[in-house]
Amino acid sequence: MGVKSAFLGLLLAAGMIPAATAKPAAKPAHHPVLMISIDGLRPGDVIEADKRGLKIPALRALLAEGTHAAGVVGVLPTLTFPSHTTLITGVDPAHHGVLNNVTFDPTAINQDGWYWYASDIKVPTLWDAARAKGLTTGNVHWPVSVGAKIGWNLPQIWRTGHPDDAKLVAALSTPGLLPELEAKEGPYAPGKDEDLPADQTRGRFAARLIAAHHPDFLTVYLTALDHTQHETGPDSAQSHAVLESIDAIVGNLVAAERKAHPDAVIALVSDHGFAAVDNAFNLSRALIDAGLIRLSTPDQLGRQKIESWDAVAWASGGSVAVVLARPDDAALKAKVRELLVGLKADPANRIIDMLEGDAIAKAGGNPQAGFYLNLAPPMLATGYVAPGLPLRFVPPTKGMHGFFPADPRMRSTFMIAGPGVPKGRDLGEIDMRAIAPTLARIMGARLDQAEAPAITF
C-alpha cells in the first residue's frame, strides 16, 4: 500500500473523514518499486534462455508476466558505476558526474579509489525523488551509494579486503541497520567480495530488510555474474551456473517484495553487456615512449610511478580516455592527436573509434577527456604504468565491457512486471536514460532532469 492511501486509511480509521462521504477508492496512481540489478546480464541470457541452456525460472517468469526491452542502449562508457548512476538518475555520465569506476588519479595516490560517494552525483537520484514524495527508501550494495539520503542504506564500499573493511561498511550504513539484520542473518558480506556467496548473503539481507521495513523503493545490486564473466568469459559454463544461482536470489526477492507489497512493481535491470576478450592494448606504453608521461626513478623494489605528465590514460574497460594536462595547449593537443592517429592506423591495436572534444560531450562522456578511444573486442584497453609492459599483452581477463555503447554486445537488460504493466510486451531497444523516469512515474515521483522520456504502458 502506498503512503498516500495508507494515510487516507488512517484518517478513515480515526473517524476524521466520515466513511459515507469518502469517494470510492480511486485506482492508486503509484506503486512501490523493487529495482534489482544483475551486473553484466545480457538481455539474450533471459530472452534466449532455452537456446543457451539456462535454467532461470524466476527471470523467465518476470519476462512472461511483464514488459521487457530487446536491449538497452547504454552510456559512454558502458562501465558499472557510470551506468548504475544513469539507471538511478536518467542522465549521461557527463551530467551525473560519475565518469568511470575509478576516480582520476594519475599519480596513484588514491589507493585504487572508486566513485563510492553519492556526493559525486550532481543531479537528484530516484532515492531523492522517492523521498521528496514522502516514500520510504532502502538500498543493498548499489554502486555510488555511500552517504546517499536513503532510509535504510547498506552502501557499497571496500578498501583493502582486510577485515577492517566490515567496520567501514557498518560505519557508513544506516545506524542500527546492520546489527539488526546481522542478528537474524549472521555476518554481512565484505564490500570487496563479488562472488556468488556474497550475492547470496546480500540477497538474504535484502529480503530481511523488505520483511522488516517494507521500503516503498528498494535497490538491490548483485555482482557475481559480472565477476565470473570477467574471469571466465560471457558464455562459459561457470557464468551460466552463477546466473542460474542468481536466479534463485531473484525469486526470493520478488516473493519477499510481493508479500510486503502485493501491489509492487518489479524492475530487473543490468548495467551493460559483455564481450569475450583475449588481448589488451596499453595506451600508457605509447604515452611513455612519446615522452608525454615521465616515470620516477625505480625504488628499491624496481617500482616506478608517474612523476609528471602531459597526457595520461584513464582506462574504462573496452575504451580509454586521454586526459591532457593543459586542455587549451594547441601544440600539446596536436602532438597527442598525431600519436593517437598513428596508433589507430595500425590494425593490430584494434582502435575503431576516436572521439575528440565536443564529440565526447555530445556522446555524454567524460568532460575531462581530450580524446576517447574505443577498441574492438577481443581487445580491451588499459593504462597500466608498469615498466617493461608492452603496447599489447595477453591479459588474465576473459570477458570485458566498457566499449562504446553502439557495440551491440554492450546491450543491457530491462524487464518490468506488476500492476499496470502489460504482459508479454516487447519494447524493442530502449535508451538507458528512460528507465529512471519510468520508475519515478510508477512511484508517483518526479525526475525532471531525465534526458529520455518515461516509457508509457
Ligand SMILES: [Zn+2]
Ligand atoms: Zn557492471
